[in-house]
Amino acid sequence: MARTDHRQQRWLVVDLQAQVLHLLQGDQVLARWPVSTGKNGVGEAEGSGRTPRGWHRIRACIGGEAPAGAVFVGRRPTGEVYSPALGRAHPERDWILSRILWLCGEEPGYNRGGQVDTQRRYIYIHGCPDECPMGVPLSHGCVRMRNADVMALFDQVGPGTRVWLGDGRPTDAGGGR
Numbered sequence: 001m002a003r004t005d006h007r008q009q010r011w012l013v014v015d016l017q018a019q020v021l022h023l024l025q026g027d028q029v030l031a032r033w034p035v036s037t038g039k040n041g042v043g044e045a046e047g048s049g050r051t052p053r054g055w056h057r058i059r060a061c062i063g064g065e066a067p068a069g070a071v072f073v074g075r076r077p078t079g080e081v082y083s084p085a086l087g088r089a090h091p092e093r094d095w096i097l098s099r100i101l102w103l104c105g106e107e108p109g110y111n112r113g114g115q116v117d118t119q120r121r122y123i124y125i126h127g128c129p130d131e132c133p134m135g136v137p138l139s140h141g142c143v144r145m146r147n148a149d150v151m152a153l154f155d156q157v158g159p160g161t162r163v164w165l166g167d168g169r170p171t172d173a174g175g176g177r
Contacts, residue, residue, distance in 0.1 A: 008025065008026050009025070009026075009161075009162070010023065010024065010025050010030070010156065010157060010161060011024055011025075011161060011162040011163070011164070012024070012125075012153075012157065012161060012162070012163040012164065013163075013164045013168075013169050013170075014035060014037070014051075014125075014143055014163065014164065014165045014166075015166075015167065015168055015169075016037055016042055016051060016053070016165060016166060016167055017167040017168065018168075019034060019035055019036065019037065019134070019135045019136065019137065020032055020033065020034055020035060020135075021033050021034075021035045021125070021143065021145065021153070022169075023153060023156060023157070030156070031152070031153075031156075033134075033145055033146070033149040033152075033153065034134035034135045034145075034146075034149075035125075035134060035135075035143050035144060035145055036128070036132065036133065036134050036135070036136055036137060036138045036139050036143075036144040037051040037137050037139055037141075037142075037143055037144075038050045038051035038137055038139055038140070038141045038142075039137050039138045039139060039140070040141070041137065044105075044110060044111050044116035044118070045115060045116060046115045046116065046117070046120070046121055048141070049140045049141050050141055051123070051137075051139070051141050051142070051143065051165060052103075052105065052111045052116070052118045052121070052123055052141070052165060053110075053111065053165050053166050054105065054106070054107045054110055054111045054164075054165060054166065055105070055106040055107055055111075055162065055163070055164060055170075056103040056104060056105050056106060056111065056118055056162070056163040056164075056165060057103070057104055057106060057159075057160055057161065057162055057163065058101045058102065058103060058125075058157060058158065058159055058160065058161045058163060059102045059103060059104040059119055059159060060100075060101075060102040060159060061099070061100070061101055061102075061154060061157070061158060061159060062075050062099070062100040062101075062102065063077065063098060063099045063100055063154075064099070064154065066098065066099070067081055067098075068081075068098050068127075068147050068148070068151060069081045069082040069083070069097055069098060069127075069147055070082075070097060070098055071086075071095065071096070071097060072096045072097070072100060072126075073096070075100060075102070082095060082097050082129055084129075084131065087129055087131075094140055095128050095129050095132075096124065096126045096127070096128070096142075097126065097127035097128055097129065097147055098126070098127030098147040098150055098151055099126065099127055099150045099151055099153075099154040100124045100125075100126045101124060101125040101126070101150075101153070101154065101157065102119065102122070102123075102124050103118050103119065103123050103124065103125065103163060104118055104119035105117060105118035105119065106162075121141065123141055123142055123143075124142045124143070125142070125143040125145065125150065125153070125163075126142055126143070126144065126145070126150060127144075127145055127146065127147040127149075127150040127151070128144040128145070128146075128147075130146055130147055132144060134146060143165075
């Protein structure tokens with residue numbers, strides 16, 4: 001099996017301090033978007049409401065055929081399309097809109113397995129109501145993006161895309177802790 005040169009592959013950096021997601025190919029930044037991560041800060045523990053750190057991969061890309069603003073519950077479209085009126089009618093809902101990039105951790109004991117498993121915590125990169133502020137940590141642990149932004153990102157990545165969640169870029173783009 002031929003070894004793939006990771007320097008030419010697309011990968012993501014979610015800079016938790018700057019609240020920005022970068023799409024890279026090798027060392028070249030192709031795009032960047034503002035995000036909103038965990039209101040409770042960073043951390044890997046299940047039930048913490050915190051955004052996990054370290055190396056991840058996109059496990060699944062969900063919602064490719066859904067309209068902008070499509071509402072998802074349990075990773076399934078409800079048939080609703082978000083509007084401010086729908087938001088006012090259901091203020092308790094944590095809105096997951098338009099697209100879902102479901103993350104899985106790559107570091108056993110840190111963000112994979114046991115009580116720190118990113119995938120079992122249902123940590124996503126997903127759309128949210130466009131009136132939600134970006135650049136400010138306000139999510140329940142996921143990485144929130146504006147709907148147009150997550151749709152643009154969705155079209156440029158796929159399952160297996162590597163994702164770094166941390167402050168700035170990792171020093172080792174190959175991964176591993």
